[in-house]
Amino acid sequence: MSRQLHLGLFFTGVGPQLIWSADNFAAHTHIDTFAATVRTLERGLFDAFFLGEGLRVRENRGRVHDLDVAGRPDAITQLAALAAVTERIGLVATQNTTYNFPADLARRLAGLDLVSGGRAGWNIVTTDNAWTGENFRYGGWLPHERRYERAGEFVSAAKELWAGQAVERHSDLIDLVASPTVPPSPQGRPVLFQAGDSAGGRDLAARHADVVFSANTDFDKALAYAADLRSRLVAYGRSADSVRILPGAFVVLGDTPEDAAERNRWIEREQTNGPRAIAFLEQYWGKDLSGYDPDGPLPDIEPADGELDPSRGTISIEHRTGKAERIAGWRRLADERGLSIRDLVIEVTPRHNGFVGTPGQVADEWARYLAAGAVDGFNLLPQLLPGTIEDVVDRLVPELQERGIYRTAYEGETLRENLGLS
């Protein structure tokens, strides 16, 4: 049998990618929407359903950001409820190692793994910003450069607890004395996912992860990432095939290539509507820009001093500094190309992780990625709810099956079995 694709769906719950203005938008915080979504995914034989995490509601200049969907459940609670209405799909909770206690989180994840009959996963993330920490007892305590060090110690402790061992640690990064409270699940322990793309993130993945949810979706980047990760795995004494690589991706399907492109343009313009384009610039300018026309030229006023504040959510390292140079570059780009505010924002926030085409075209492209060893599958980011999910399950999955690169029935009962992990 040829290599097989594995699919997950990342239900983010916040941000501009999910279009809420569509008439049939399914209330994204209602339990019935979640239940319908996981059942559809299970019909489509998906490996996993992911819940994201964001522990502070996003803001724009000190006020709650009002343009994007917001509101999400506690991931483990929600997935435990969904475990009761599903049979095979994996249930993956994104949980950070900064604002959780290791024994507490390990215990809750072990519980999810048991109630789901061995279908739990943990997407390990780190958070270092003090802004999010303001919701927690021990907020903002962890220096950025040590967040993966804490994550490593945290995950090691969790793995020992899941292996049935008592754990005692007293370092400056973790402190616990704890014993296992439940027996192992049918898959032994939750499957570990890792998404960080920094060197620290890649090392954590190579040491501990079973699956990586990478940001490298372009073919060349995906190939390079796979090579890098597999060499790190070997360096840690693991098999090069011991991790599944599932880059994040969005899919826009159409009846013809032109139809798909047209739908994609519509989605892009919705995701970067006028108010969002203004709000995006306001984050960089640090000033009220509501008086500017999104279809007009860039603001002529100077931005506020200082770097970006993190209140729109996590800011990547490269965007934490260099604000003034970035804005100067945007001005030049807008001048040269005659771009409006909205055009510029679309231009500088490229959605490079998409597959747009007919179901057959996308299936062919995915087969190419798979054959080259660039990926083991994809973690899909929905833009329309329920449209994206129904499209993929009803139109793309049959094309993948025809090409012999996607299962026609679940192989096993646990997430670990279905991912083909030993």
Added chain:
Amino acid sequence: MSGRQDLLFALEVDGSGPPGAGTDVAALIGHLSAAEAAGFVLATFDDTPLPVAGGRIEAGVRAAFAARRTSRIGLAPTLHATVTEPFHLATQLASLDHASLGRAGWVVGAANSAAAHATIGGTPLAEPDGLRRELADVIEVARQLWDSWEDDAVIRDVATSRFLDSDRVHHINFTGERFSVVGPLITPRPPQGQVVVLGSDTLGVTENLDIALIAAADLGELADRAHVAHTAGAPLVFAEVEVRPDEGEPSGRLRVTGDDELREVLDRLAGIVDGVRLHPADLATDLPRIAAAVPIRPPSGPTLRAALGLARPANRFAAVAR
């Protein structure tokens, strides 16, 4: 004259059942379905961060699993205010309320042993005052976070491109003795507005509870403490009642061993408390027996609050904002 037919019935699912009962979710769903059919208004789930014999799944996870496999009974896990992050605790309970369409409760846990605190690298709080203040702060922050989104915060106004009305999603800016929380919650307001909060009257936070639980081996003492709890502001007071086949070691709770005794004790409690929380020794054998011996008037109402006869609270921030 009130009788036992006027009482509300809660069920503690973590008794001294068979080994492994705490990890057998199929059996748990069977017991909850039986309790729901028998007319119990509420099931409570015990918890500890420490191992128990045979293992037991964390209470919030078990309650959430039950949310879509039951349809009427309230689900109240024990979450320990002392050894958790208050923000996570409030999010988990709000999420349980959403998943169960308004049937979440919270039994306030107050684990304060050195071993419990060591699981998070902490040390015990001074009793009684330090512990009491911490519990009061965690309950208060949870209640404020549950109100941090107004009911109509999601407006989906296509004309102005606004999904939220940001005037209706509030920072709480809570500062307590040992922690502070800015908020708002990441989860919209629970369907019940406020999750139903239960706790022992011995915690010293009775005025912050919706249901005060009273464990006393003596009916006279129980009546006195019930009166105190009502006076302190607890809307409902429940007596803890153990249902066992034998006398066994004393536990400090009322204990009944036979069906006649159960009916007699319930009749006497009916004038003293609003409800009882039964602690059967073994759900599989005791629950059917209790259901047969004591017909319960089934509660009515789509949410746990409604079934308990509690109003859905107004949002504390709505009045301030407008």
